Amino acid sequence: MVELLINNPLLLLFVVIAVGYPIGHLKIAGSRLGLAAVLFAGLAFGALHPDLKLPELVYQLGLVLFVYTLGLSSGPAFFASLREKGLRANGLALGGLGLAFGLALMVHNFLGLRGTFTAGLLAGSLTNTPALAGVLEYIKLNAPVTLQNSLLAEPVIAYSLAYPVGVIGMLLAIRLTAWWWRIDYAAEAQHLRHLGAVDTHLTNRTVRVTRSSALEYTLSELVRANNWEVIFGRLKHGETLMLSTGQTRLRFGDLVNIIGAPDELERVTLALGEPSPEHIELDRTEFDFRRMFLSNPQLAGRRLRDLDLPQKFEAVITRIRRGDIDLLPHGATVLELGDRVRVVTRRANMEAVARYIGDSYRAVSEVDILAFSLGLALGLALGLAPIPLPGGAELRLGLAGGPLLAALALGTLGRFGPIVWNVPYSANLTLRQIGLVLFLAGVGTRAGYAFFTTLAQGDGLGLFIGGALITWVSALVFLIVGYRVLKIPMSLLTGMLAGFQTQPAVLGYAVEQAHSDLPNIGYATVYPLATLSKIILAQVLLVLLRPF
Secondary structure: OHHHHHHOHHHHHHHHHHHHHHHHOOEEOOEEOOOHHHHHHHHHHHOOOOOOOOOHHHHHHHHHHHHHHHHHHHHHHHHHOOOOHHHHHHHHHHHHHHHHHHHHHHHHHHHOOOHHHHHHHHHHHOOOHHHHHHHHHHHHHHOOHHHHHHHHHHHHHHHHHHHHHHHHHHHHHHHHHHHHOOOOHHHHHHHOHHHOOOOOOOEEEEEEEOOHHHHOOEHHHHHHHHOOOEEEEEEEEOOEEEEOOOOOEOOOOOEEEEEEOHHHHHHHHHHHEEEOOOOHHHOOOOEEEEEEEEOOOOOOOOEHHHHOHHHHHOEEEEEEEEOOEEEOOOOOOEOOOOOEEEEEEEHHHHHHHHHHHEOOHHHHOOOOHHHHHHHHHHHHHHHHOEEEOHHHOEEEOHHHHHHHHHHHHHHHHOEEOOEEOOOOHHHHHHHHHHHHHHHHHHHHHHHHHHHHHHHHOOOHHHHHHHHHHHHHHHHHHHHHHHHHHOOOOHHHHHHHHHHHHOOHHHHHHHHHHHOOOHHHHHHHHHHHHHHHHHHHHHHHHHHHHOOO
C-alpha cells in the first residue's frame, strides 16, 4: 500500500484529503480543527516512509490559490480598516504581533532552537498558514541546496506542534477573561446597536406619514440629515402606487415602504409617523420584485448609483445578498459578480432589467481566466522582488506575500477598464478551499517523517510548551490592553483577537459566546493586516537568527 501511494502522488493527495477532511469536523474541546486536520493527516501519512510525500508543486499551487483568493475578498475591508477606528484595532493587533515576536526570540534563546524551528513556532502559535509558507519560500530561496530537505521540514514540525495549542489557548483566554470580568454580552449588544451589526436581518415595514417635519425635505435630504440606514421602496399616495426616489417628497397620509434592520426601522418610523398594517410591498399588480444574479461583467466593480436604474428602467435595488449576508444598498455600494440583488420595478420592465443585470447562475459560477491569471502573475512577480534589509540581507514576500498584497490592491480596485479582477463569491470560496487543502496536504506529507522522528526522540515537548507560551501570553495581553486600557467592548474585542490570530475557529467561538455578529466586525478589521504582518515577521526571524 505504501509503495502504491509513493508511485501515485495524485492518489496520495486525495487519500490524505479524504482522511483529514472529516476528522476536521469532529468537535474536540468544543472546537473543530477544520481544514487544518488535513495537515495532520498529511503528517501521519508522511511518517510511514521518507519517500511518501507529494511533489513540491502541489503545495506551491495550493498556496498561491489560497492567498490570492483570500486577498481579493479582503481588499476593501483591509483598506477601510486603515482609517478612523480601524487604526486603533490594527495598532492593537500590531502590538500583539510585536509581543509574540519578542516571545519567540525569548523561547529561541531559552531552548537553544535553530532559527527554522523558531520561525515555524511563531507561525504555528499564531495559527497562520501563509506565514509558514513564507518561511518555506525564504528557505528555498536562500538555504544551501544540500540542506534544503531537512531545513524545510523543521518549520513544519514546529508549526504542527504549536498549532493545536494556538487554537485552544485562544479559546481558553476568551473564556477566562469573560468569566473574570463578568462580561454581559447582551448588555454590550444593546449599547452597540447603533453599529447596525447586532441584527443584520433586513425587514420590511409600511409607515403612514403623519409628521409635518417629514414633509419639508426630499428623501435624500432626510436620509443624510438623520443618518438613516434604510432603503425606501414603494410609495402609495391615495390610490396611486409608485417607486420612491431620492428626489421624492412625502405628503401627509402617504404610505411608504421601508427596508432596514429592525432597530433602524423603529427610528425612522418615529420620525415619519406611525406603522401601518397595510403591506404595500405585497401588492404585485403593477410593481413586482425579483431576485437576480449580477452576472453582467460590465456592471461589476461599479457603484450602484452609476447603473442609473431609476431613470433607465423605473427600478430600484432594495437588497443585495453577498454570500450569506444581506447588505443594505446605497449609491456608493460597489457591486460584485455573483451578488443577488432584489429588484423592484414595473412588471413590464422586469425582463429588460434581468437582461441588463445578467441574471445567469452559470455565468457567476465561472472565473475570468485572463483576469485571474494576470492578477496571479502580478502577485508572483511582486513576491520575487527583493526587499533590502540593514546589513545587506534581503527579504522577499514570496509565494505567500506577493499574491496576497497584489490581491488586496486588485480586490479593492475592482476593475481596470474591461478587466474585472474580483472572482464571483461562490467561485472564490471554492478556489480558496481547494488551495488550502492542496497546501496543507503537500506540506504535511513532506514533513511527516521528520515530524514523528522528532517526537520519538523526545524533542517535541519544548516546542509544544514554547508555542503555548507565545499563544497564551499574547492572547491575555491583547485582551487586557484592549478591554481595560482601550475600552473596546468584549464582543468586538474577541473578534479582533480571532483576526489577530487569523483563526476562523476562534471567530466561531467568539460569535457563539456573544450571540451576535459583532465579533465579525472586529475580525474583518484586523485580519488582512495581521496576515500580511505575520508573513513578514516570520521571515524577519530567519534573517535575524541566520539558521544557515
